Each structure stands twice: as C-alpha cells, then as structure tokens.
Amino acid sequence: MKKDIRELIREKRIFLDGGTGTVLQSMGLSVGVAPESWNLTNPEKVEALHRAYFEAGSNIVCTNTFGVNSMKYENYEEYIAAAISAAKAATDGKDDRYVAFDMGPTGKLLSPLGDLSFERAVEIFSDNARLAKKYGADLVLIETMNDSYETKAALLAVKECTDLPVFVTNVYDATMKTMTGSSPEAMIALLEGMGADAVGMNCSLGPDKMIPIMERFSLYSSLPVIVKPNAGLPVTRNGVTGYDIDAVGFAGYMEKLCRMGASIVGGCCGTTPEYIRKTAERVKDIPFVCPEKKNKTLISSYTHTVTVGDDPVLIGERINPTGKKKVKEALRENDLSYLLSEAVGQAEKGAHILDVNVGLPDIDEAAMMVSCVKEIQAVTDLPLQIDTTNKEALGAALRIYNGKALINSVNGEEESMKKVFPLAKKYGGAVIALTMDENGIPETAEERVAVAEKIIAAAKEYGIDKKEIIVDPLALTVSSNKDSAKITLETIKRLRKKGIYTSLGVSNISFGLPERDKINSAFFTEALKCGLNMAIMNPYSDAMMDSYHAFRVLEGLDEGCRDYIAYANSAKKPEIATVQKEITLRGAIASGMVKEAGEVAEKLLSDTAPTAVIDEHIIPALSEVGRAFEEGRAFLPQLLMSAESATRAFDAVKEKLPKGSAEKGSVILATVKGDIHDIGKNIVKVLLESYGFKVIDLGRDVAPEKVLEKAKATGCRLIGLSALMTTTVPAMEETIALIHRELPEAKVIVGGAVLTPEYAESIKADKYCKDAMEAVAYAKEFYREERS
Amino acid sequence: MNEIIYQSIKTKELTLDRREAANRLRVPRDFDMSVADEYKTQLESVIDCKMAAARVPVERFGDKMLMGEIETDSKDLERCLGDSREVFIFAVTLGSSVDRLLLKYSRISPAGAFMADAVANAYAEAAADRVQEILDGIEKTKNRFSPGYGDLPLEIQPKILEAVNAGKLLGVTLTDSLLMKPQKTITAVAGINRE
Structure with a gap:
C-alpha cells in the first residue's frame, strides 16, 4: 500500500523532479506556446516526461499545471484532469511513485499592492485544490510563489478544500527575500503556523546561491526543507539559451545542500532528468537526518519575524479605544487615518509589535477589525497582535492578516479555549494566555502557574505546541492590593523556570494612581529582571522606553550599547516648544510646518475662540497660499504641505467645537x-x-x-x-x-x-x-x- | 528562444534628472527641491531596480509591423523606429518596496504621497535611461517608445511583458485595467541603429 508522503519525508530523503517547460521545449513544444496545452494535445509526451523523471530517481513528479487556473482557462478542469492522468500513468501503479499537483501563482498581484482580492485568490486556488483531490493527486506542491500573501491564500485553499499533504516553496532572490520583501523566517513562521508539511525554495537562483538561504532554513524550520534550484543562471552559447551549471556541477552543490539539511530535493528551470539522476547518485550515501523541532516562538509580518526570547519585545498598546476618546471617535466615524498615524508613530518610537483592539459596543467589530488590520499593514511592516474577545472578529482578522499574528487572548475558561484554539490552529498564531479561568484570577503565583499549565495542556489537545503559548500572569493595580505586584513578579519567575514565555500589560499595575509612568517604569524593570519576555506598553512613554533601553544595556543585550546611544541621541533633540514661540499659526500653515501647525493651534486655542482660530488664522493663511499658487508664486508641493498643516490645525479646533459644527x-x-x-x-x-x-x-x-x-x-x-x-x-x-x-x-x-x-x-x-x-x-x- | 538580458541595477547607477524631477513635482526648474529630499532619501533606501530586455527582429507588412511575436499597427511607433530592422524590448522596475512606501504615504500624508510619487516617477525614468545606456553597450539604440503613448495602446502590454519574461524575472504583473505592478515599472521599445 502507498505510504502517506507525510510519513515518508520523515524517514528518508525524497527526490522531486526537475524542469517541465524547458524539457517539453526540447521535446518539440514551441516557444510562446503554453506548456499546459500539451496535457490535451500531446498527453503521451507529458507522460514520457514524468516517466523519465521517475526513472532518473524522482519519488515525486509535479503535474504540468503550473499555469492552469480558473481565471485563465474556462476548461481548467479538462487541463487538470489530463495532467494528473498523465502523471499517474507514469507511476505505472508503483507505490513508491507519487504525483504532486503543481500549483503556481495566479499571475496577478494581490491587494493592496495589486487588484486581486485575497478572497478571490483563495477561490481561484480552491478551484484547483478540489480538482487535485478529485482526480487523485497524492499531494499538492505550491511553488514559485513571490508573495507571502498569495502563498497564504493558496495554502488556505488547499487546507480548506482537501486533506492532501501540502508542500510549499517560495522564490527568493540573491538578497534572500521574496519579491514582495519576505525573509525566509517570515515565510517559515507563516507556513508552519498554517500547517504546511514541508517548506522551502525554488526557481530564480542556482543551487550555489541557495546555500545561504538554506542556512537560515536549517536554523528556523522544524519541517523538512525543500530545495529546487534552477540550473544556475541563464546564458547564451552559440545563440542558444541555456543555464550555466551542468548536471554534475548541480549535483555537487546539491550534496552540500543535503549535508546542510535539505531533505526534499529536485530542480527547477533548466534542469532535466539527468540532473536528478546525478544528484540522486551523488547524495545516496549522505545519511538522512529528520529535521529537529526548533523551539522558537515567532510572530511575523509580511517582511520579518519577531522572536520571543531573552531580548524583550515591546507591543505598542495605543490602538485601543479603552479610555481613548480620539480612538473611539475615529472608530465610530470609520476614520482610520488617526489609527494609522498611531501605527506609524508607535513604529517610529520603537515598538516591535502593534496591538490592535477595535472593540466598541456599537460597531461591527469583525468588519472594523478587518479594515484596520488591512490598513495598518498598508502603512507598517510590524507584526500585529489581534486583540479581541469576539470570535468572529478574531477569525476574520487572522484570515486576512499577512503573516503569523499574535492573538490576544485566551484564558483558562473552557469557553474561551474552545473559541480561540481552533482559529489559532487553522490560521497559525502565537497566543497570549491570561492566567484566569471560571474561578476568576487566582491570588497566588502557584495557582496562576497552574492555570497557565492547564491552558498549555489544553492547547496541546488542539495540536498547538507549548512554544506558541505566551502567558500573561496579569498585573492588577497595587492601589487595591499592596501585594499584587509581588504576586505577578513571582508568577513570571516561576513560569520562566518552567521555560514558559510571558507577556504583561504593564500599566495596569498603577491603575487609580497619579503619575502612573513613575510606577509603571519601575515595575517594568522589575518584571524584566524576573524574566518577562514581552510587554504591552505605551511606546510614547519616555519613562518606559528609558527602562527598556537601560535594561538591555545592563543585561548585555545591546551590543556596544548601540541601540541605547541611538535612543539617547534622538531623545536629546531640542524641544519644539522652545522654538514655537516664534511661530504663528498663519506662518506655520503658510510654510507647511505640519506638526507645528497642530501644536501652535492648540496653544492658540487656550485663549482664542475656536471660530476665531478658523476665521482669523487658518482661512487667511490658506487663502494666502492659494492665491500664491494661482499666481504662480507657490507650487503644488507647498500648497499640499500648507493644506496638510491647515488640516492638522483644523483637527485641533474641531475638538473644541460641538461635534460637526465646524x-x-x-x-x-x-x-x-x-x-x-x-x-x-x-x-x-x-x-x-x-x-x-x-x-x-x-x-x-x-x-x-x-x-x-x-x-x-x-x-x-x-x-x-x-x-x-x-x-x-x-x-x-x-x-x-x-x-x-x-x-x-x-x-x-x-x-x-x-x-x-x-x-x-x-x-x-x-x-x-x-x-x-x-x-x-x-x-x-x-x-x-x-x-x- | 530570444536571448533575454536580465540584470539588477544599483540605485547609485540611477541619475535623477533635475528637470524631470521638477516636471513631476510641478515646480519650476530653479525651485528649491530640498522639500522633497526626505522622500528621495527614503526611496533610495527601498529601490530594488531590475531590468529585462530582449532583442528581436522587426518585419513590416503593409500597415502592420511584427516585432518578434508582437504585432502592431502603431504609426507613432513605426515613425520612432525609422529604418531599424531590430529592436530591444525592455521592462525595468523599481520593485515592490517602492509601492509599499507610496502606499504608506497615501494613507498618512497626501503631500508626502504626492512628492514621493513624483520623485519615484523621476527615478523610473532614470532607470529607463540607465537601461538604454546598458543596451547601447550592446547596440546603439534610438529613442524609446512606451505603450500608452501616441497610438501604441496599453493592450500590447501583456505581449511586451511576456517577451522579456517580466513576470518571472521582475515580478511584474498587470491589473485588469492593464496597469503594471509594481507601479514604478516602465516598458518600452527602442529601435537599434543600422550601421
């Protein structure tokens, strides 16, 4: 009986096939004719190609379906049926020959950079995935993906429509990034989180150039790593285009890659059955090593990962309506520009992850969460923490999030775990676990640790690893219980000893007290010293950022104190307030000083009626610039800067006026x-x-x-x-x-x-x-x- | 198969033309452009310029022209090519990180979005200029001509991109309305001078 490929890849090295289009061309396919057309017109040749690969040593061949999808071909089912049939025929019924349904990119770029929506992409891939299953492919290979978002859509489609094993490979360039900027680690985090069975790289580069990328995969991937390089770089010899690495040279590099841990190997453009044969011969004596589990907790965006560990991670807390009038208003009016400026501002201040909470009783939280996550990902590449108790909002946000998110939060209540864990399992994501349950928040560190362990055990039942659970031991205000900080700190210490990562909403500790930053920053330092890994905090707070930077220096986490020095120097800049005296609002608007315009307007409003600020300052300044523009004395960049400055001043005025009256x-x-x-x-x-x-x-x-x-x-x-x-x-x-x-x-x-x-x-x-x-x-x- | 010339172009090889930048910013040539410096610096840190070009023969049949596999009846292009018997078809892109930067500004600062876009356009032109310099090293080229200008329709864009394998080599895709993505991408045809 045929063994499940998922078991086989953990037992021995597996060989994939090599190029398809380039080999079909050598068999007579004309340039400019789509390779998939031969599934219908020359199926025997497609079958012969597959058989040649099996005979050369491939365990898996990929169907000739790279460019087939329901957007391109109305009769895509016919193409797919024929392609799978040709590949299956080439197996000659042998149990050690597998057919991978080949799934390439759609050829369109997904929004927000392009015009294909994420859900439309999922639909297109789903059409293919269902047919892969229907016509009997043994697995799916998602390959040559340039974009993490499209990769996610494809993997989601396969997972939702089939139970087939699924391998995924991305294209990296010489800078070790995908075309849309993802690092190997970011792809690994995303794909492992969503349950791919093997991950890796293909196309674009020759095997020599894949060596440094393989290094990173071997450090980060717990899954078997796929390497499917081109036959080097394209070259032209005597007017014929070929590649610069021959089969023997290729095999030499593949040996090196296998020694580094590549365990599913094949070739891409320019490689032929000969390349596979030579590679299989060359590496047959290299012992197979099943990839070991890497105990790394990764959160990712579409570009990079944040690793949870000794170096503290800062989670910006500002995108949250609780106690913030401006955020509430912005959410109610569906005006995301304020939230986006908060996102950019926190990123500039040094946050590593941004918390996104849009929970208000009177809005459609799921819809708002989706648009916020999309928009925030348009302005920053920081990973996000999806902060909601609403299951629908969590599911919708995790689905469209481009990366592996941090989920805030689950707790020890059965209901909560039932709600959160299936979503975390499906979409991937590390989860913040609050140490509370049906019995409330325990009063001792021992009991809080017990709740944490209960949650970790329950997560395991859902197939979620311990490393994906980050425990929040809860900070309760010291104003109502003098021991509450001590309990929290003790809990952190105990969890740390057990190898469990922790995160904390630091500022809760000072609730109800004046000058809260003074308490918060001292508590933050103590918590870090006890082993706290992540903090949900306000990156605009100088006291908190001081604590963070000082801690890193003192703990030897800041090599050469470089980050601290940069931080200290940036904090030294002269206060705008000292310069401000000289600037009038009219002057600020006329010369396009955006930040200053807001600040001067606020100052002016302390002793000037809002309507007077508009009529006597903002409008005259704008008219002056407008006139200069019309007369050709000022130009579009100046006009725009002035307009932006006026808008900032207007925002300050609006706060002083009854809603809508301005x-x-x-x-x-x-x-x-x-x-x-x-x-x-x-x-x-x-x-x-x-x-x-x-x-x-x-x-x-x-x-x-x-x-x-x-x-x-x-x-x-x-x-x-x-x-x-x-x-x-x-x-x-x-x-x-x-x-x-x-x-x-x-x-x-x-x-x-x-x-x-x-x-x-x-x-x-x-x-x-x-x-x-x-x-x-x-x-x-x-x-x-x-x-x- | 056509030989495809494919390479990365370093940002420092791109020379921003002051006049081009001023035009794009809609300011006079003697305007103090330091207002756009911030955007220029940021763009320079994210530009990832790559080109792909193919050299193909031109055949003329009555009203039509065939450049490799691409057929066109554009009179403007024909005039631009003059007596060339071969052309370079090329695509050059500043990469998708530029799009990310522009997307960010479009959400947070209209003035920034305008200026960053203007400077990026000037850089795209600089990139196309650089491609022609590189191609001139192979065969001297004439002025380039791009789809969307004169009577050369955008509908030809898919064929042009295919001719240089721009999808795979440069990651360039088309939207339904035939806009190229990454958006700061230029495609063009440049005639090769006959000796």
Whole structure:
C-alpha cells in the first residue's frame, strides 16, 4: 500500500523532479506556446516526461499545471484532469511513485499592492485544490510563489478544500527575500503556523546561491526543507539559451545542500532528468537526518519575524479605544487615518509589535477589525497582535492578516479555549494566555502557574505546541492590593523556570494612581529582571522606553550599547516648544510646518475662540497660499504641505467645537473602478479638508454601486471622481450615469490626467476641475447654493 | 528562444534628472527641491531596480509591423523606429518596496504621497535611461517608445511583458485595467541603429 508522503519525508530523503517547460521545449513544444496545452494535445509526451523523471530517481513528479487556473482557462478542469492522468500513468501503479499537483501563482498581484482580492485568490486556488483531490493527486506542491500573501491564500485553499499533504516553496532572490520583501523566517513562521508539511525554495537562483538561504532554513524550520534550484543562471552559447551549471556541477552543490539539511530535493528551470539522476547518485550515501523541532516562538509580518526570547519585545498598546476618546471617535466615524498615524508613530518610537483592539459596543467589530488590520499593514511592516474577545472578529482578522499574528487572548475558561484554539490552529498564531479561568484570577503565583499549565495542556489537545503559548500572569493595580505586584513578579519567575514565555500589560499595575509612568517604569524593570519576555506598553512613554533601553544595556543585550546611544541621541533633540514661540499659526500653515501647525493651534486655542482660530488664522493663511499658487508664486508641493498643516490645525479646533459644527459640508471622493492611482484624489482630499469640508474617502478601485450606496447612506450629494487611465474613464462614465439616474439632485465633479473639459462634458460630468483648488471652489459654491 | 538580458541595477547607477524631477513635482526648474529630499532619501533606501530586455527582429507588412511575436499597427511607433530592422524590448522596475512606501504615504500624508510619487516617477525614468545606456553597450539604440503613448495602446502590454519574461524575472504583473505592478515599472521599445 502507498505510504502517506507525510510519513515518508520523515524517514528518508525524497527526490522531486526537475524542469517541465524547458524539457517539453526540447521535446518539440514551441516557444510562446503554453506548456499546459500539451496535457490535451500531446498527453503521451507529458507522460514520457514524468516517466523519465521517475526513472532518473524522482519519488515525486509535479503535474504540468503550473499555469492552469480558473481565471485563465474556462476548461481548467479538462487541463487538470489530463495532467494528473498523465502523471499517474507514469507511476505505472508503483507505490513508491507519487504525483504532486503543481500549483503556481495566479499571475496577478494581490491587494493592496495589486487588484486581486485575497478572497478571490483563495477561490481561484480552491478551484484547483478540489480538482487535485478529485482526480487523485497524492499531494499538492505550491511553488514559485513571490508573495507571502498569495502563498497564504493558496495554502488556505488547499487546507480548506482537501486533506492532501501540502508542500510549499517560495522564490527568493540573491538578497534572500521574496519579491514582495519576505525573509525566509517570515515565510517559515507563516507556513508552519498554517500547517504546511514541508517548506522551502525554488526557481530564480542556482543551487550555489541557495546555500545561504538554506542556512537560515536549517536554523528556523522544524519541517523538512525543500530545495529546487534552477540550473544556475541563464546564458547564451552559440545563440542558444541555456543555464550555466551542468548536471554534475548541480549535483555537487546539491550534496552540500543535503549535508546542510535539505531533505526534499529536485530542480527547477533548466534542469532535466539527468540532473536528478546525478544528484540522486551523488547524495545516496549522505545519511538522512529528520529535521529537529526548533523551539522558537515567532510572530511575523509580511517582511520579518519577531522572536520571543531573552531580548524583550515591546507591543505598542495605543490602538485601543479603552479610555481613548480620539480612538473611539475615529472608530465610530470609520476614520482610520488617526489609527494609522498611531501605527506609524508607535513604529517610529520603537515598538516591535502593534496591538490592535477595535472593540466598541456599537460597531461591527469583525468588519472594523478587518479594515484596520488591512490598513495598518498598508502603512507598517510590524507584526500585529489581534486583540479581541469576539470570535468572529478574531477569525476574520487572522484570515486576512499577512503573516503569523499574535492573538490576544485566551484564558483558562473552557469557553474561551474552545473559541480561540481552533482559529489559532487553522490560521497559525502565537497566543497570549491570561492566567484566569471560571474561578476568576487566582491570588497566588502557584495557582496562576497552574492555570497557565492547564491552558498549555489544553492547547496541546488542539495540536498547538507549548512554544506558541505566551502567558500573561496579569498585573492588577497595587492601589487595591499592596501585594499584587509581588504576586505577578513571582508568577513570571516561576513560569520562566518552567521555560514558559510571558507577556504583561504593564500599566495596569498603577491603575487609580497619579503619575502612573513613575510606577509603571519601575515595575517594568522589575518584571524584566524576573524574566518577562514581552510587554504591552505605551511606546510614547519616555519613562518606559528609558527602562527598556537601560535594561538591555545592563543585561548585555545591546551590543556596544548601540541601540541605547541611538535612543539617547534622538531623545536629546531640542524641544519644539522652545522654538514655537516664534511661530504663528498663519506662518506655520503658510510654510507647511505640519506638526507645528497642530501644536501652535492648540496653544492658540487656550485663549482664542475656536471660530476665531478658523476665521482669523487658518482661512487667511490658506487663502494666502492659494492665491500664491494661482499666481504662480507657490507650487503644488507647498500648497499640499500648507493644506496638510491647515488640516492638522483644523483637527485641533474641531475638538473644541460641538461635534460637526465646524464642518462646511461633505464630499464623497473616489478613484473609479479599475484605477488604483489615487494621488490626484488625495490631493483634492487634503485641500477640501483644509478648508473644513468633511471628506468621505472611498479609496481607489471603487465600483459605481459603492459610490451610490455611500451617497444614499450619508445623504451627501457632492461626489468627486478621479481617473488616471484611458482604460478606466468608461468606469467613470458608468458611475456618473448611475448617480444621475438614482440621485438626480447629486452633482458629480471629475478630474484626472486623461480628462479634458470636453471629455468631461461628453461623459455628463457636472463639472470638470482642472486642479484641486477648482474642486474647493466648486464645493464652496455648491454648499452656498444649497444653504441659500 | 530570444536571448533575454536580465540584470539588477544599483540605485547609485540611477541619475535623477533635475528637470524631470521638477516636471513631476510641478515646480519650476530653479525651485528649491530640498522639500522633497526626505522622500528621495527614503526611496533610495527601498529601490530594488531590475531590468529585462530582449532583442528581436522587426518585419513590416503593409500597415502592420511584427516585432518578434508582437504585432502592431502603431504609426507613432513605426515613425520612432525609422529604418531599424531590430529592436530591444525592455521592462525595468523599481520593485515592490517602492509601492509599499507610496502606499504608506497615501494613507498618512497626501503631500508626502504626492512628492514621493513624483520623485519615484523621476527615478523610473532614470532607470529607463540607465537601461538604454546598458543596451547601447550592446547596440546603439534610438529613442524609446512606451505603450500608452501616441497610438501604441496599453493592450500590447501583456505581449511586451511576456517577451522579456517580466513576470518571472521582475515580478511584474498587470491589473485588469492593464496597469503594471509594481507601479514604478516602465516598458518600452527602442529601435537599434543600422550601421
């Protein structure tokens, strides 16, 4: 009987096949003709190719389906059925010959960088995965993936649609990163977390250049490592393109890779059955070593990992509505810009991971969590901690998160574990475990450790390893129990002894006390000294950051005190407040000093009425710059910087005014469907906002129906559309027609590089704006008329 | 199979043309561009420039031209190629980290987004210039011509990318509306001078 390949890869070295397209070309496939077409037209040749690999020593051959998917071919099932059938025929019914269904990339880039949505990608891969199962492939090989997000979509699809074993390989370049910037460790964390059976690298590089990448895999991967290099680099000899490493040279490098721990080996572009034969002969005497389990706790983003261990990890706590009025407001109004500035700000301050909590009683938490996670990942590459008690929100966030997240949190209650662990298992993720259960928070360290151990044991039942559980021993305020810090510190020590990692929401310790930072930072240092591995904290707090940097220096974690010196030097910069006296709000806006404008406005508001700040400072300054722009004395960069400064000042004013009273009216803005350029739209946005208009920004690639839906929901009747491509102007026309049909009273203004006044008229726009200032003028006019 | 010239280009090999940058920023040539310095520095730290080019013959049949496997009836391109019997087709990209940086600014600072985009466009042009310098080392080229200009439609983009294997070598993909991703990517055709 055929052995499950998952067992076999832990018993012996496995050989994959080599190139497909290049070999088929040598068999007569014309250049420019898709290799998969031969599944239907020359199945016997495809079978012969597979048989040649089996005879050369391959244990697994990959079906000729690299470029087949439901987006490209309507009859993709026919291609897949034929491809699997040809590969199976080549096994001649032998139990030691396996057929891997080959799954390549879609050829489209996923959003936010491209236009293919994550769920659409999952659908496309699911179509293939179901057929791989239906037609009897033994496993799936997801290969030549350039993008971690697409890799995740493919793996998720295979896992959701089949029970087949699944191997995954990514393409790394000479800098040891994938095309979209992922390190090997980041891919390992993501793929192991989601339950791939083997991981590795293929294509792009020759075997020699894969050696340093293999080094990193052998340090981090607990799974068998796949190495499938090209036959070196492409070269042209006598007008014929080939590769610069021959079969013997290839085998030499493969021997080295096998000695480093590669245990599933084959070739990619330019390799032939001869390469596999030579490799198999060369490495037959090298003893097989099953990869050992690496006890590393990794959290990852789409670029890099954070390793939990001796060096403390800082988790920024600022994206959380609890006790933060601004965050609450931003969430209620679906205005993510404030949250994004918090994300960028915390990253700049030195946070390693960002906590994301959007729990408010009156919002759709799952939907909000998804948009926050997506948007935050658009502005920072830090890994995220998904912080929610809502199962739906947790599941949705983990699904679309690009990386392996940290989950905050589970506790010892049966209900909580039932909710969190299946999701952690499915999507991968390390989990913060709170030491509390049905009986509340234990009062002694001993009991808290017992709860932690109970949770770790329960996680194991779900197939989640101990290393993925990070225990939060809970800090309760010392203001209500004088011993509470001591209990927490003792718990940390005990957990540390047992090899269990810990994380702590540090600032809870001082709840109810004045000058909390003083207590928090001292407690933080003590906790670190007891062995705390991670802290949820405020990276803007100087006292906390001082504690962190000083601890690292004193514990020998900061080589040459480099981080401390950089930190100390950056903290030395002159205070803006001392310079500020000289700057007026008008001056700050006119010269585009964004940060200063906000600060000066706040100061001014202490003795000036908010409306006076608007009328006597902000608007005159803007008008001055606007006039200079129109007269050709100032230019777009200056206009934009001024507008951004004015917006910052406006934000300060708005806080002092009754909600909504400062707003002159709202404008919906969108870049039309199919168009993902949004520079122009964003320029209009910042100018409108600087003049006090509320902008409802629908983003880019927006379907006509979505614009209509928003106009209906908000009552806003002024809509601005932008298009930059000739190919997307029809979508603009369609949107205008829909709006005019459904909301005859609404006005649509348009702009964008390819538009002219005549063209705008022909697509029935109400107004063509040649630049952002014209849009502002039109909006003023529109609301003046509406009021009168 | 066409020979494909594929290589990385170091950022320091790219020379930003002051006039190009000023045009993109919509400022006069003598404008103090230090306002964009911050974005320039950040871009330089993330640009990962790669090129791929293929040398193919040009055949003319009545109204149509065949460049390798690519057929076109573009008059503007034909004029640009003049009497060339061969062309280089090329694609050059600044890489997807540039897109990440632009995406970040689009979310947090419209002024930053505008300036970073403008400087990135100027760098993309610099990259295309550098590609032509490299190609000139093989055969002297004429002015380049890109899809989307004149009567050479964007619809030709898939064929151009295929001709230089840009998907696999450079990671360049197309959206449904034929925009290239990474977005700071240029494709072009440059005629080879006849001796």
